[in-house]
Amino acid sequence: MPISKSTIKYVKSLRLKKFRQKYNNFIVEGDKMGREALNYAPSLIEAVYALDSWLETHASTLANDKKHPVTEVELKKLSLLTTPNQVLIVMRHPNNDLSKNLLAGQMSIYLDGIQDPGNMGTILRIADWFGIQTVICSPNCVDTFHPKVIQATMGAFLRVKSPEANLETVLNLIPNIPVLGAAMDGINIFKMPNIPNQAILVIGNEGNGISKITQNLITQRIAIPAAVNSQAESLNAGVATGIICAVLKGGR
C-alpha cells in the first residue's frame, strides 16, 4: 500500500519538538540504528517504514501492523536525511523520569545548556561507553529526541536515560551528592585524591560555560590539564566530557 500524504506530513512533523511532544513520538533512521531499536526497545516501536529486503532480514519478529514496506522513492519522501538508509522508525518516548534510585551510588552527568545536537548525541554516546546510566538535561538544552541528537548517539539513546531537570531538583532528590564542575582553577583530574563513587558531573554550554546558578551548586572544581605553553582556551564540550569520564570511570 503506498504511503499516504498524511503519513508523510506526520512523519516529517516529528523533526519539530512541538510535534514530538504532541504525539509523544520521535524518529530513528538508518540500518544500524534501526537494528538497535528493534533489539533494545521493541516495545517502543510504533511504525517501521523500510525497504522489503530490510523488513525481511531484520523485522521478522515485529507485529505485521507495524511493518510498512516502502520504496526508495517513498523513503526519500519520509526521511530527514539527505541520504536515507533503508529504514525509518517512529518510536514512542521511553520513560525518562528522574528518581533517586537512578542517581544513588552512580556517577551521572548534568548538561547545563548544551545547545549543539552533535555535542548532545556525542555525550550520550560517551555515557554509554563508560557505563554512565543517566545524563540529566537542563531545561534549556537542545531536546534529546532531536533527530540530529539521535543520529549522533549511534544508539546510545536506547540505553542511557536523559531526563530533563534543574540541578536544584536533582539535589532535592539526593541532597549530599558531590557535584563536580570543570573550572580553570579546578583540581587536576589526574591528581584527585578521592574519586567519589556517586557524583554529578556538570558540563557547561559550548560558548558560555556553566551558568552562574549552577556554578553555585558545584562542590568540587576539576580541571583537565593543558600543556604548559598551550595557547588554547578550551576544549569542545563533548571532548571534555569524554576525557573526564575516561579518567574518573575508566582510569581506575
Next chain:
Amino acid sequence: MPISKSTIKYVKSLRLKKFRQKYNNFIVEGDKMGREALNYAPSLIEAVYALDSWLETHASTLANDKKHPVTEVELKKLSLLTTPNQVLIVMRHPNNDLSKNLLAGQMSIYLDGIQDPGNMGTILRIADWFGIQTVICSPNCVDTFHPKVIQATMGAFLRVKSPEANLETVLNLIPNIPVLGAAMDGINIFKMPNIPNQAILVIGNEGNGISKITQNLITQRIAIPAAVNSQAESLNAGVATGIICAVLKGGR
C-alpha cells in the same frame, strides 16, 4: 569604497578546495578567530573585511591597504556563515611542510581518512590544548583549510601544523618512531608500562576505522577501556583522540 561583485565572487570561491589551492588562500571568520589571526599570524593576512568598529578596535597595527571596511549587508554577501560576526579575513596558507625536526622527540597525530570537518577541527583544537605541534593528514582527509574545519579549530589552526602525507612518507623521514593505533584488543591506555617520548598516534576514519595499509604500520595497539557491561560499539573520533592525548600527554 563598496565591495565589488568580483571580490564577492572571489571570496565565495574560497569555500571550495579547488580555489583555495589555486589562489593559495583560505577564509577565517568571526570576532574571536579574527583577533587570533591578527595576533598569531599577521604576516599571512591578505585582506580583512570588517565593520568599521572592529577595524578600529582590533586592526590598528595592520597596513591600510589590507583593511576593507564593510557594512553588515556587504559582510553578509561575503560570508559563508548564516550569522556573520563582524569580520572575514582572507589568509595565505601557512608553511605546512613536513620535516623530521617537527616529529623528533614529540608525540604527533596521524589522521587516516578523517572526513568530517567538525571532527578534524576538534582534533586540531585537542592538539593545541595538549601541546601536540603536528597533525599529519592522509591525502584522503577533508582539507584542513575547509571553512568548517577552520571554525571548529577555535584558532588552533594558527598554532598546530597540519601537513598532508602518507604514513609511509612519515616513516621514511623518521623510521623507528613508535606508531600507536586504537584497536579493540589493544593495551589499556591507563596501563601502558612505558609511554614513548616520541610517537605517532593514528586516528582512523569515523565509519571504517584505520585502513588496512595503515594498520600494517602500527607498532603498538592501544585501547580506551569501556565499562564492563557497555553495549556501545565505539566513541566519536574526536572524543577518542581527546581521551588518548589526555592520558598520554596530560596524565603524567
